[in-house]
Amino acid sequence: MASSKKVLLGVTGSIAAYRALDVARLLRQDGNDVQMVATRSALRFFPRLNGEVFTGHPVYSELFDSNGGGVRHIELADRSHLLLVAPASADFIAKLSIGLADDLLSTICLAVTCPIVIAPAMEEKMYFHPAIQAHLETLRSRGVHEIPPEKGSLASGKEGVGRLQSPERIRKEVRHLLNMSDCWSGIRVLISAGPTYEPIDAVRFLGNRSSGKMGYALAESALSRGAVVTIVSGPTSLPVPIGARVFQIETAREMEETMCREFPSHDLCIMAAAVADYRIQSPSGAKRKKDGTDWAISLTENPDILAGLSRKKKPGQFLVGFAAETDMDSSLLIGKSRRKGVDILLANDVSRPGIGFSSDENDLTLVTPLGEVLPLGRNTKRILAGQALDEIRRRWKSVEDGS
Numbered sequence: 001m002a003s004s005k006k007v008l009l010g011v012t013g014s015i016a017a018y019r020a021l022d023v024a025r026l027l028r029q030d031g032n033d034v035q036m037v038a039t040r041s042a043l044r045f046f047p048r049l050n051g052e053v054f055t056g057h058p059v060y061s062e063l064f065d066s067n068g069g070g071v072r073h074i075e076l077a078d079r080s081h082l083l084l085v086a087p088a089s090a091d092f093i094a095k096l097s098i099g100l101a102d103d104l105l106s107t108i109c110l111a112v113t114c115p116i117v118i119a120p121a122m123e124e125k126m127y128f129h130p131a132i133q134a135h136l137e138t139l140r141s142r143g144v145h146e147i148p149p150e151k152g153s154l155a156s157g158k159e160g161v162g163r164l165q166s167p168e169r170i171r172k173e174v175r176h177l178l179n180m181s182d183c184w185s186g187i188r189v190l191i192s193a194g195p196t197y198e199p200i201d202a203v204r205f206l207g208n209r210s211s212g213k214m215g216y217a218l219a220e221s222a223l224s225r226g227a228v229v230t231i232v233s234g235p236t237s238l239p240v241p242i243g244a245r246v247f248q249i250e251t252a253r254e255m256e257e258t259m260c261r262e263f264p265s266h267d268l269c270i271m272a273a274a275v276a277d278y279r280i281q282s283p284s285g286a287k288r289k290k291d292g293t294d295w296a297i298s299l300t301e302n303p304d305i306l307a308g309l310s311r312k313k314k315p316g317q318f319l320v321g322f323a324a325e326t327d328m329d330s331s332l333l334i335g336k337s338r339r340k341g342v343d344i345l346l347a348n349d350v351s352r353p354g355i356g357f358s359s360d361e362n363d364l365t366l367v368t369p370l371g372e373v374l375p376l377g378r379n380t381k382r383i384l385a386g387q388a389l390d391e392i393r394r395r396w397k398s399v400e401d402g403s
């Protein structure tokens with residue numbers, strides 16, 4: 001499976017550093033041109049010459065040296081299709097998270113525009129340390145793809161999670177990401193996320209329990225695949241994914257206006273927002289005071305944004321909706337996908353504890369108007385987002401290819 005892509009392989013100081021040689025060998029077997037950049041501490045674990053033999057290129061480690069002109073970190077950053085750091089040490093992960101640039105590899109990381117993949121390797125206690133987990137979370141929110149370490153025997157002799165993934169598994173992930181970034185590069189994705197708030201008076205509103213996590217996870221996954229991403233977001237406390245264009249809205253009608261305006265300039269639209277179905281008929285501009293009587297509020301139906309977009313859809317555009325259900329009956333879901341005019345409906349069961357609204361996990365079932373029902377299963381929203389995008393792209397491509 002020759003891909004002839006330029007892969008920059010960063011190697012950091014870890015006992016697993018020598019396994020990067022195997023990673024380089026496998027990536028080259030796939031037809032990739034592999035350029036290694038090793039930190040000074042990585043080179044304490046294997047001789048530079050071995051890296052040069054396994055990649056067929058000089059191994060760089062210094063930001064400044066006397067050989068040749070040019071700005072090495074920019075040259076290396078510009079020519080790469082993917083930057084893989086394997087193994088990624090705790091120190092390197094912290095550096096990347098805060099944007100420190102004190103050696104060649106960390107400087108390149110700030111200069112690349114291609115996808116970044118990291119394969120951490122360290123002792124279990126270090127990997128699960130809240131500081132490292134927080135850094136990994138930050139990196140994910142920037143679209144950095146992690147190949148998590150596996151369980152096995154560690155440098156300390158203990159068993160635990162922290163062992164660098166096998167070079168074979170790393171090769172498969174890189175293959176997948178290179179194929180994916182080919183499929184997604186330059187594709188314009190519009191994602192709605194979070195709840196909408198419908199004002200009752202100056203201080204009260206009608207809302208729902210959506211946290212926006214599913215929509216933001218989809219945005220991060222699309223960014224890490226090389227897509228151009230726009231988010232139309234209801235109120236959330238989530239950090240804005242780096243690289244996305246974000247429009248913050250509050251009400252369903254504001255969301256409708258922004259989605260309708262942005263829709264024509266996007267290729268794929270995913271309505272992950274939990275749009276309030278009703279709004280207050282006559283919200284008060286002032287705060288309503290208590291007066292000892294009951295308060296009856298009249299609600300009026302909001303526009304169905306998704307159904308409206310499906311009517312505006314042009315050939316080549318692909319539309320995905322979500323369904324929050326307490327009854328996951330397949331025929332009801334297929335009926336909903338047809339009614340909404342979507343190409344794919346991603347349904348989740350909101351009646352089950354621990355998944356769905358506000359939670360970090362979800363359980364998605366992909367449904368198409370043609371009657372296909374594919375359970376993606378229960379997983380973190382981040383992993384499900386990646387799986388959903390792969391499934392979306394596969395079906396969308398077969399529509400494009402006419403198969």
Ligand code: CTP
Nearest residue numbers: 271273275277302303304305306321322323324
């Ligand atoms: N949706 C929308 N506009 C609305 C309501 C929902 O665009 N006013 C979108 C959601 O973003 C989601 C899909 O429609 O992608 C399905 O939402 P869901 O709440 O499951 O369905 P409803 O249309 O509200 O229908 P019901 O709750 O009655 O099943």
